Amino acid sequence: MSSEFSIILEEFDEELEAIRAVILAFSDPKAGTPKTRVASVNSATLLLAATFEEFVREMARTYARSVVRSSKRFEEIPKKIASTAWKRSMEYLARLHIDIGDKSSSHEALFSDALARFNAIYEFCRGDLTQDVYKDLIHNEHNMRPNEINGLFKVSDLTNICRAVCDKKPLLDTFSETQPEKTHGQLLSGLEDFFERRNQIAHSIAIMRSSGPDLVLKDINLLSQFGKALCETLETVVPRPKDRAVSERPSADL
Template sequence: MTTVFEVIAEEFIDDMEAIRSLVVTFSDPKQLSKARIAAANSATLLVAATFEEFVREMAREFARAVVAGTESFDKLPANLASTAWKRTMDGLAKVKFDNAKKAGSENIFGAAQARFTMIYEFCKGDLSKDIYRELIHNENNMRPREINGLFKVSGLKDVCSMASDKQPMLDAFGVTDAGKAHGRFVESLENFFERRNEIAHSLNAKQSSSPEQITTDIEMLESFGRALCETLGTAAPLPYSLPALVAGEATTSLATMVGAPEVPPAGPAN
């Protein structure tokens, strides 16, 4: 039975393989130096963005699974609802009135009202409401601490350590000890985002990651993606198969993508 985590991970691997193919095209030393640097820098930024969106999608679906497996609002993980509420309110506070006048206040404030109503009804006990885009949001680069934080809100602590004992991670770093795999993953991911930030914050970069380095980055991130998929498939409170998905734009598109029958939204919790 295919899980939503497997579908997201497969799409992530496909996206990474597409970038890997791109890397080959600018590895030819006959290409102009500036062109190779620009291509390498673009590939690095694309790898980072693809990885960050992958982790967000996995965290949203895990949160959705946790809520689907919860009997009532008062049994949700301690900070899930309060975090979703706070982030929704923070987002609403950033609505710009100048933009509202230009675009039409009815559309902007109508959307704001819909966002408020969604989290309000959820906190009243209607667990079918789709609050996951507001809930799962990273403020900083998707470093290990940030990854762990996205899953901790759903009651899963230190997901990076949990993933480190899976075979894809052990194989990636050539070790048999989960602690060593975790340490090397943390170091590798931190180094990757340091390089990513150097590229993003420099207007006149004269050097960039080599094709070999970018390929190594991709392999590391793919290994974590596979390990994360395995970890969440085991940790999810229900057999979270595609035909059992609850309402939501992201999950509806996934169900359509694999030909699974769509399931109507779940009713309010009793």
């Protein structure tokens, strides 16, 4: 039976295969002009980064949901889940542009969304663990570099996930290593290098700058194997659901 994590991984792998197909299609010197080939590689790199970021967020959200589902009472969940969800929900609401007096349908929809988001986090922090607060809870402000990845899982009391995945076969084989610590160092370097190149592409006006198809294919392989190692790790450490009793409203501050 497939786990929630493996289903997300399957979708991620399908998206990676689509990006790989684009790279291979334009790697032939006969496939369009040089500028076309460079543009295709650069676009694929940006898409690869966005796809990877969404994959990591979905894995972190699923893990956070599992942690909450495994708790019988509000007081049993990691304290950082509630406090972070509250803070980020309030930050989201504070960013909304509310034009008082606007009665348009789009503005009414904005009000409805704001009310739903507030009610969800309010009821969650009052003890209703069925509320969906995970979109605001799991959110990255920056590129999905190692520290950002670790931060998304640390909210749920899973520390240094980038180190935890490095004793798994997919990454050990990728780096031809037997020692997790050396694999960890190479993983950190690989992720940092990828996002550095991604940022150079995003911020460069010169379209002729490109990582080259071979390097992007290597990036795809690294992110794919990281995904497999992450899935294996989460399936190992995820807490199992318990029969949840009716939650008492928490008395502790956020």
